[in-house]
Amino acid sequence: MHLSLSAVTRPVERLMATAQNGLEVLRLGGLETGAVPSPVQIVESVPMYKLRRYFPPDSRPGATPVGPPVLMVHPMMMSPNMFDVTRDEGAVGILHAAGLDPWVIDFGEPDKVEGGMRRNLTDHIVALSEAVDTVKKTTGSDVHLAGYSQGGMWAYQVAAYRRSKDLASVITFGSPVDTLAALPMNIPPNIAAVGADFMAEHVFNHLDIQGWMARIGFQMMDPIKTAKARLDFLMQLHDREALLSREQQRRFLDSEGWIAWSGPAIAELLKQFIAHNRMMTGGFAINGQLVTLTDINCPILAFVGEVDDIGQPVAVRGIRRAAPNADVYETMLRAGHFGLVVGSKAAQITWPTVADWVRWQSGQGPKPVNVDLMGEHPDAGEKGVPLAARLITGLGGASEVALSVAKTAADAVVATNRSVRTMAVETVRTLPRLARLGQINDHTRISLGRILSEQAHATPGGEFLLFDGRVHTYEAVDRRIDNVVRGLISVGVRQGDRVGVLMETRPSALVAITALSRLGAVAVLMSPDGDLAEAAKLSGVAEVLTDPANLDRARALPVQVLVLGGGEHRDLRLPAGTDVIDMEQIDPDTIDLPGWYRPNPGLARDRAFVAFSRVSGKLVAKEITNHRWALSAFGTASTASLDRNDTVYCLTPLHHQSGLLVALGGAVVGGARIALSRGLQPDRFVQEVRQYGVTVVSYTWAMLGEVIDDPGFSLHGNHPVRLFIGSGMPTGLWNRVTEAFAPAHVVEFFATTDGQAVLANVAGAKIGSKGRPLPGGGQIELAAYDADADLILEADDGFVRHAEPDEVGVLLARPRGPVDPGASVRRGVFAPADTWVATESLFRRDADGDFWLVGTRNGVIHTARGPVFGDSITDLVGGIGAVDLAVSYGVGTPAGDLAVTALTLRPGASITAADLREALSTPVVGVPPDLVHVVDALPLSATYRPESGKLRAAGLPKAGRQAWHLDAETGEYVRLTAAVRTALAAEPAAPL
Structure with a gap:
C-alpha cells in the first residue's frame, strides 16, 4: 500500500x-490576535472611578451628530473591558456603528487603589449616580443606563435612588431582582439567606476577594462548560484561524477579565440583596436614604438568558413586580450568563437589540421585533434553571424520559428539604425566646433598655430605626440613648423617678422612652391630645420630657420641663429666665456618671411605664411592669417569627400600649427594623410600605379601614407585607385586608390589661377568633359562667367547673410574675390552694380549642329573651359583605333593656332583612339583638375602636327603611315602623 x-x-x-x-x-x-482597543477618552477621573467615552465625537463643524448616550456598568468582579473585548463584535463598537454614544464607567481595580478595598456598595451606587450626572451634563441628553449582572442591579438601584431623574431607560443583562426566587446551583432560599447573613457578618468583614478567586468562583458555577471550553481549545490548538475569533473572549474569561472585590461591598450585597432580598421588598439603604424599586418610572428592558444559572429567568423577571410604576420589557436569548453580553449571540442579537431599543425610546425607530412586554411566564412557579437544562446546554441532548424522572425526584427532595428547613429555622428562632420568657421571675433583670443594648452589642451596624425616609443603626440609636441618659442624670433624674414623656411619634420619643428604661426610671406615656393635667396628677410626675411641638402644652403643667429632639432646624426661642431645660445643649462628654448608676437595672417586677386609657369616661392610669412588657415583646416576636429580615411598621403612637408593647417590643426582641409613622395617613401608607420594605404592619381595631377604604388606595405590583399584627380587627375588615394584601395574613392578639392572659390567632384561618394561649405566656382556662346571675359556676365537688366547648366562660389566668394590686385573685379554683386571676372577659372555646371573645361581664345585655353577647353579635354581623363596621349596645326602656346593633355599610352597598336572618338566626351563644339599624358613621376612639356611647344616649333607633326589629313570633327581622318603635319603648318585650 x-x-x-x-x-x-x-x-x-x-x-x-x-x-x-x-x-x-x-x-x-x-495567542496574539492583533486586535486593538476602541478609541476612548477619559471624561472624568476621580478616586472612585474613571468615566470612559468611546469613539469620542469630532468637535469640528460638520461632524456627524452624536446619538443618544448609553452608559454601561460592569459588575464588581469583572473588568470594564468586557464591553470592548473585540472591536467588531464588542458592545461599544456595535453601539457606535449603530449611531449611539457609548460610555463605560470604570471602577478600577480596588486592590490597586488607595482605600479601594474599603469601598462598600453605597460607594458604587453613589458614584454611578454621579456619573449619570456627568453624562447628562456633557451630552445634554437623558441617559440609557445599561448594566450587566450585578452592574444591572446597580442600574436598578441608581434609577430608584434618583427616582429616574435624567434616565431615558434602564437596560440590564442577566440581573437578578428576586434573588431568593432562584439561586445558582439551585441553592435553597432559606439556606442562602441564613448563609449570606452569616458570611456578611462574620466573613467578609475580614476578607476581600482577589481577582483569581472571582475567576475560579465564576468557573465553578458551571464546571462542565468550563471543562468543555478548555478541552475544545486544546483540541483546536493546531488551528490558529479557528481560535483567533474567540481568543479575546477566552483570555478575558481565563485571566484578564477579573478584578478584586472589596469585603465591605460584598457584605452589603449579601446582606441587603440576598439575605434580605430588598430589591423585591424595598427599604434598602443608600447613604442612609431608604429606597425602593417602585420609585423607578422610566422604561426597562431586561435581557433574560434561558439557560442562565446566575441570573436565572425567574429571578430576573422579579423586576416586573418590584417596579410596578415602570413599563418593563424583555428579550429572551438561548444563552448563559456571560453569553448575554459577549460572544456571537451577543454580537448578533443583544447589542443590535439594544441599539434598536434606544432608537425606539428616542423616537427614531420602531419597537424591536424581539422586545416584548414582560408578563406572566410559565417559569413563575419554578425555582430556577433546572440542572437538566444546564446539562443539555453543556453536553448535548439526553433522554427526555430520564430527565423527567430525574426532575421529579429532584423536586421531591427539594420540597422535603424545604419543609424540614422551614421547621428548623422557625424552631431555632422561636425556642430561645420562649425559653428566656419562661425563665423570667420577679428578680430577673429585663427591660426595654437592656434588650436594645443587647441587640446593639450583637449587631452594631444593623439597621434598626426607620423614619422620614432615613435609616438609623442600632449603634447610633444606642449611643444616642446613652447620651440622653447622661443628660437626664445631670438634671437630677434618678432610678425609680416617674418622668412624663409628651412627644410625637418620632426617633426622639423612642430614645426618650428607652433612655428612661436604661436609667431605671418610669416613663409616663402622655398623649398630646389627652387631659395632660389629669394625667400628670394621676401619675405624680415631677418632670416632663417633651419635644418642641408640645413645648407650650408641657409648660402649662406644674412640672419641670425638659426639651429633647425636634430635628435639625429646631428653634425653641425660650424667653429669658425660663425654667425649661434644653437637653440638646447638654454635652454628654462633660457629665460624670455617679457611683449609684448601673445601666439597665430594671427587674421584671419593677414598674417600667405608665399608660392611660378611659374607662366609662374617666381617665385611668395603667402601670406596666418590665415583666408585662417582656411578655408582650417576646410573645409578639415569637408568634410573628420576627427576625432581621423583617421591618415592623408602627402605625400607632408610642404612647399607646400597642405601639410600645407590640410594635416596638416585638421589633427590639426580634432584631427587626422598626419604621415609625407620623400617624395613619392613607395617602402615604402604600408608599411607605414599599419605601421601608415593610413586612409586618401593626394595627389596632378598625385602623386599617382608613387605608383599605380610601378612594385613592391602589396596590398594584409587588408588596413586601407578610403579616398584620394587632388586636380588635372587625371580621369584615379582616376579610378585605387579606384579600387586598394576599398572601399576607392577620395575626390577631388578645391580652388582658395586666398581661396575665395572652391569646394569639397565629394561623389566621378562623377569622374573628382570638386563637390560643401564647406559648410561654402562662396557663389559661375558661370557668363556666351564668350570665343571668353573673356567677362563676362550681361543680359538685366545690371546685370551679370548666366551661364546655362553645359554652360561655370567664377567662382565668394562672399568674406569672407580679400580680396587679387591683386584680381579682381567686384561690382553690380547680385544685386545693391553686391561684388564678379572674378577668372581666367572656369567651367561648370551640371544639378545636380556639378561643372566641363574646364580650365582658359588665357588657352583657340582659334582655327579656336572654343574654346578648355584644362582641359575638358584632362578629356575626361583620361577616355580611356589605357591612363595614358594627357595634352592639343596650338601651334601657320602661319594659327592660333592649339589645341594639348599629352598623355602617361599605360605599354603594345595601343590606336586607334576609341578610340579617342568615347572619343572626342561630348565634353560637346567647340570643340575637332586638333591633338592627344602619347609621351614617360610627364614632371611633383614638385607637379606632367603634364606640357606642352617643348611640346609647340617643335611645332606640328611628323607624325607617334601614332599621329592623326582631319579630317575636316568627323570629324574622322586619322593618321597624314608628308604631312598633313606640310599642317597644313602652311595653315589655315578649319572649320568643
Missing part, C-alpha cells in the same frame, strides 16, 4: 502548529 505525501506531512504540520501555538500561549498567556 502506498501512502500519499500529504498523508504523511499533514500530521507533522498539525503537530508543529500545535507546538508553536502552545508555546505562544505558555509565553504570552494567549
Whole structure:
C-alpha cells in the first residue's frame, strides 16, 4: 500500500502548529490576535472611578451628530473591558456603528487603589449616580443606563435612588431582582439567606476577594462548560484561524477579565440583596436614604438568558413586580450568563437589540421585533434553571424520559428539604425566646433598655430605626440613648423617678422612652391630645420630657420641663429666665456618671411605664411592669417569627400600649427594623410600605379601614407585607385586608390589661377568633359562667367547673410574675390552694380549642329573651359583605333593656332583612339583638375602636327603611315602623 505525501506531512504540520501555538500561549498567556482597543477618552477621573467615552465625537463643524448616550456598568468582579473585548463584535463598537454614544464607567481595580478595598456598595451606587450626572451634563441628553449582572442591579438601584431623574431607560443583562426566587446551583432560599447573613457578618468583614478567586468562583458555577471550553481549545490548538475569533473572549474569561472585590461591598450585597432580598421588598439603604424599586418610572428592558444559572429567568423577571410604576420589557436569548453580553449571540442579537431599543425610546425607530412586554411566564412557579437544562446546554441532548424522572425526584427532595428547613429555622428562632420568657421571675433583670443594648452589642451596624425616609443603626440609636441618659442624670433624674414623656411619634420619643428604661426610671406615656393635667396628677410626675411641638402644652403643667429632639432646624426661642431645660445643649462628654448608676437595672417586677386609657369616661392610669412588657415583646416576636429580615411598621403612637408593647417590643426582641409613622395617613401608607420594605404592619381595631377604604388606595405590583399584627380587627375588615394584601395574613392578639392572659390567632384561618394561649405566656382556662346571675359556676365537688366547648366562660389566668394590686385573685379554683386571676372577659372555646371573645361581664345585655353577647353579635354581623363596621349596645326602656346593633355599610352597598336572618338566626351563644339599624358613621376612639356611647344616649333607633326589629313570633327581622318603635319603648318585650 502506498501512502500519499500529504498523508504523511499533514500530521507533522498539525503537530508543529500545535507546538508553536502552545508555546505562544505558555509565553504570552494567549495567542496574539492583533486586535486593538476602541478609541476612548477619559471624561472624568476621580478616586472612585474613571468615566470612559468611546469613539469620542469630532468637535469640528460638520461632524456627524452624536446619538443618544448609553452608559454601561460592569459588575464588581469583572473588568470594564468586557464591553470592548473585540472591536467588531464588542458592545461599544456595535453601539457606535449603530449611531449611539457609548460610555463605560470604570471602577478600577480596588486592590490597586488607595482605600479601594474599603469601598462598600453605597460607594458604587453613589458614584454611578454621579456619573449619570456627568453624562447628562456633557451630552445634554437623558441617559440609557445599561448594566450587566450585578452592574444591572446597580442600574436598578441608581434609577430608584434618583427616582429616574435624567434616565431615558434602564437596560440590564442577566440581573437578578428576586434573588431568593432562584439561586445558582439551585441553592435553597432559606439556606442562602441564613448563609449570606452569616458570611456578611462574620466573613467578609475580614476578607476581600482577589481577582483569581472571582475567576475560579465564576468557573465553578458551571464546571462542565468550563471543562468543555478548555478541552475544545486544546483540541483546536493546531488551528490558529479557528481560535483567533474567540481568543479575546477566552483570555478575558481565563485571566484578564477579573478584578478584586472589596469585603465591605460584598457584605452589603449579601446582606441587603440576598439575605434580605430588598430589591423585591424595598427599604434598602443608600447613604442612609431608604429606597425602593417602585420609585423607578422610566422604561426597562431586561435581557433574560434561558439557560442562565446566575441570573436565572425567574429571578430576573422579579423586576416586573418590584417596579410596578415602570413599563418593563424583555428579550429572551438561548444563552448563559456571560453569553448575554459577549460572544456571537451577543454580537448578533443583544447589542443590535439594544441599539434598536434606544432608537425606539428616542423616537427614531420602531419597537424591536424581539422586545416584548414582560408578563406572566410559565417559569413563575419554578425555582430556577433546572440542572437538566444546564446539562443539555453543556453536553448535548439526553433522554427526555430520564430527565423527567430525574426532575421529579429532584423536586421531591427539594420540597422535603424545604419543609424540614422551614421547621428548623422557625424552631431555632422561636425556642430561645420562649425559653428566656419562661425563665423570667420577679428578680430577673429585663427591660426595654437592656434588650436594645443587647441587640446593639450583637449587631452594631444593623439597621434598626426607620423614619422620614432615613435609616438609623442600632449603634447610633444606642449611643444616642446613652447620651440622653447622661443628660437626664445631670438634671437630677434618678432610678425609680416617674418622668412624663409628651412627644410625637418620632426617633426622639423612642430614645426618650428607652433612655428612661436604661436609667431605671418610669416613663409616663402622655398623649398630646389627652387631659395632660389629669394625667400628670394621676401619675405624680415631677418632670416632663417633651419635644418642641408640645413645648407650650408641657409648660402649662406644674412640672419641670425638659426639651429633647425636634430635628435639625429646631428653634425653641425660650424667653429669658425660663425654667425649661434644653437637653440638646447638654454635652454628654462633660457629665460624670455617679457611683449609684448601673445601666439597665430594671427587674421584671419593677414598674417600667405608665399608660392611660378611659374607662366609662374617666381617665385611668395603667402601670406596666418590665415583666408585662417582656411578655408582650417576646410573645409578639415569637408568634410573628420576627427576625432581621423583617421591618415592623408602627402605625400607632408610642404612647399607646400597642405601639410600645407590640410594635416596638416585638421589633427590639426580634432584631427587626422598626419604621415609625407620623400617624395613619392613607395617602402615604402604600408608599411607605414599599419605601421601608415593610413586612409586618401593626394595627389596632378598625385602623386599617382608613387605608383599605380610601378612594385613592391602589396596590398594584409587588408588596413586601407578610403579616398584620394587632388586636380588635372587625371580621369584615379582616376579610378585605387579606384579600387586598394576599398572601399576607392577620395575626390577631388578645391580652388582658395586666398581661396575665395572652391569646394569639397565629394561623389566621378562623377569622374573628382570638386563637390560643401564647406559648410561654402562662396557663389559661375558661370557668363556666351564668350570665343571668353573673356567677362563676362550681361543680359538685366545690371546685370551679370548666366551661364546655362553645359554652360561655370567664377567662382565668394562672399568674406569672407580679400580680396587679387591683386584680381579682381567686384561690382553690380547680385544685386545693391553686391561684388564678379572674378577668372581666367572656369567651367561648370551640371544639378545636380556639378561643372566641363574646364580650365582658359588665357588657352583657340582659334582655327579656336572654343574654346578648355584644362582641359575638358584632362578629356575626361583620361577616355580611356589605357591612363595614358594627357595634352592639343596650338601651334601657320602661319594659327592660333592649339589645341594639348599629352598623355602617361599605360605599354603594345595601343590606336586607334576609341578610340579617342568615347572619343572626342561630348565634353560637346567647340570643340575637332586638333591633338592627344602619347609621351614617360610627364614632371611633383614638385607637379606632367603634364606640357606642352617643348611640346609647340617643335611645332606640328611628323607624325607617334601614332599621329592623326582631319579630317575636316568627323570629324574622322586619322593618321597624314608628308604631312598633313606640310599642317597644313602652311595653315589655315578649319572649320568643
